[in-house]
Amino acid sequence: MADNLQKIKCPACGEEMVKIYMPQQGVNLDVCVNGCGGIYFDNREFSKFDEKNEDISPLINVFENKSFNKVDETVKRYCPVCGMDMVKNYASAKHEVQVDECYACGGKFLDYSELEKIRAQYSTEKERAADVIKELYSTVGKELKNFEDKYNEEMSNPSILTRFIKMKYN
Template sequence: MLCPRTGEPMKEVEIGGVKVDVSMGCGGVWFDNFELQKFDEQHESAGDELIKIMEQFHNPDVDTEAKIQCPRCESITLMRRFFSVKRHVAIDECAQCGGVWLDTGELLTIRKQYPTEEERNKAASAYIEDIFKNDPQIQAMKAEQQESLTKAKRFARMFRFICPSNYIPGDQDWGAF
């Protein structure tokens, strides 16, 4: 499989029972839908090995704003599911196969900025909470059904996999997200 951003080969990595493909051109990560579903199970910070590989290939010069095609399906442009302008985070999802592409530059930055696990957990929680709490598209999702919440939880667990955080949507007293 080729990286949708750079066209370079992806490296398949199995971490904590989840198989992902890391781009050797930009450090972005592809999650197949059936692998994403494993995030519904609890995953603690098993992502250290993944982070090392992502860091190895991370290229800050790659344009993460450009629209990309699904690396699995032919001629399907990935949908930007939600996007936090403030946090520069986007999840690009395939409407056909349900796979997800994640550009990971900022998650890597958090991991580097905070040396202790406690500090990192705190920073990551604030970061992930901000994505889910303040993004207008996420706010709109609040009006939707349980399926959206399940999906948001899955995405939050995906983030947590890379950047350990205690934040999970739906567990707050201020609302579903």
């Protein structure tokens, strides 16, 4: 795990990442301080940082007055902890920011400034959850609509099977 003191290399630029202790969350984050400004989160660490009401001042201090190297985002990334391919995924139901995720160990990598964008989306965990539920309802709603459309289509132009069933049971 990256939370111990073992150093890892940045999956975006290859620089050695620096451990930044986050007192509010009680974890060490791996930050690409000397390279691209990316941040690596262990499985479950990420949810402690992704809303506005969670304190990230040690990170802000690290990033202050620093410029970071641009990275080629098309280069394939591998998990710095377990070596598996990382996969791009939307960070939230808003579908605005994509982050790199490792399905094997649950690690996540964010490019510089992505964390700020994600944090700007929701103030609290509750708001985030509400949005997930809203999306779920809209997906289910669309599926129901498709089903209804198919049903209406079938009823206006019934197949042999439907005609047979109607004949037999009407």
